[in-house]
Amino acid sequence: MPNIKSQKDRVVQSKKEAAHNKAIKSNLKTVVKKADAAIDSNAENKDAAIKVAVSALDAAKNKGVIHKNTAARKISRMAKRNNKAAAAE
Numbered sequence: 123m124p125n126i127k128s129q130k131d132r133v134v135q136s137k138k139e140a141a142h143n144k145a146i147k148s149n150l151k152t153v154v155k156k157a158d159a160a161i162d163s164n165a166e167n168k169d170a171a172i173k174v175a176v177s178a179l180d181a182a183k184n185k186g187v188i189h190k191n192t193a194a195r196k197i198s199r200m201a202k203r204n205n206k207a208a209a210a211e
Contacts, residue, residue: 145186153178154196161204164211172204
């Protein structure tokens, strides 16, 4: 535990930031899994699920929770899977 006041404040801030980032990442994983499941089952709401997932990925990227290339990769792979599923119909 730090003795310097500013470092004590940083410990509190970093815990708060970590909890915030964890909540965003957890929600991100949930919406991405829902979108993947919708693509796999060819659900009628898959376009809406993909739109929500892409939006969540962009929001996490803009907040600095995930790297921009990670977001781009996940969006690209999701679109690729969706296009492949649509072509198989």
